[in-house]
Each structure stands twice: as structure tokens, then as C-alpha cells.
Amino acid sequence: MLDSLSYYKEEYIINKYIVPIWEKVTITPEEASAYSSIGINTIYQMLDDPDCEFKLYVGTKKRLIKRKAFEKYLEDTYAIDRN
Incomplete structure (x- = not known):
């Protein structure tokens, strides 16, 4: 009995923070690439554009993508x- 309770507790902890991409507020460039079928290099080029309205900086280097703004852009x- 303890083993099964331990298993379910572990399973809950592992899966507690799994959120589908379409429910996230922000997504990583890799997730955006998978979600949109746009190549990762093209995603990074889009994020490098100073006028890009769907990027979000976390600190000075990490870039995330505002999912709803990205969807609207698409x-x-x-x-x-791609140039």
C-alpha cells in the first residue's frame, strides 16, 4: 500500500507542472518552433528584429515568446x- 501511495505522490509531483503549450502564457523559442512548424533559426531571426512585438526578455539574455501575440502575428x- 505504501508503495502505491508513494508512486501516485511521485506521479503527481512530476506531472503537476506540465502545461500544454496552447495554455501557456509564454513559450520558449523551441516550443514556438514546434507549435508553429517554423524553423528554430527563423524564430530566432524574428526575435532579433527590434520591432518584434511578441518577445519578452527575462533578465538580459533569456527570451520568451508571448504566445497569444505570436499567434496573432501568425x-x-x-x-x-528569412533574410
């Missing part, structure tokens, strides 16, 4: 220039 954009 809805409103016809083509993405």
Missing part, C-alpha cells in the same frame, strides 16, 4: 522573410 502575416 494570423496577420502572409509571409515571413
Whole structure:
């Protein structure tokens, strides 16, 4: 009995913070790439654009993507220039 309680407690702790991408407020560039089927290098080029409205800096280096703003950008954009 203790073993099964221990297993469920571990399983709860492990899965407690798993949130589907479509429910997250911010996502990583890697998640954005998987979510949108846009290559990771293109995602990073988009984040390098000073006018990019969906990036969020955490500290001075870490960049996250505001998921809803990213989705809106994709809805409103016809083509993405990779140059």
C-alpha cells in the first residue's frame, strides 16, 4: 500500500507542472518552433528584429515568446522573410 501511495505522490509531483503549450502564457523559442512548424533559426531571426512585438526578455539574455501575440502575428502575416 505504501508503495502505491508513494508512486501516485511521485506521479503527481512530476506531472503537476506540465502545461500544454496552447495554455501557456509564454513559450520558449523551441516550443514556438514546434507549435508553429517554423524553423528554430527563423524564430530566432524574428526575435532579433527590434520591432518584434511578441518577445519578452527575462533578465538580459533569456527570451520568451508571448504566445497569444505570436499567434496573432501568425494570423496577420502572409509571409515571413528569412533574410
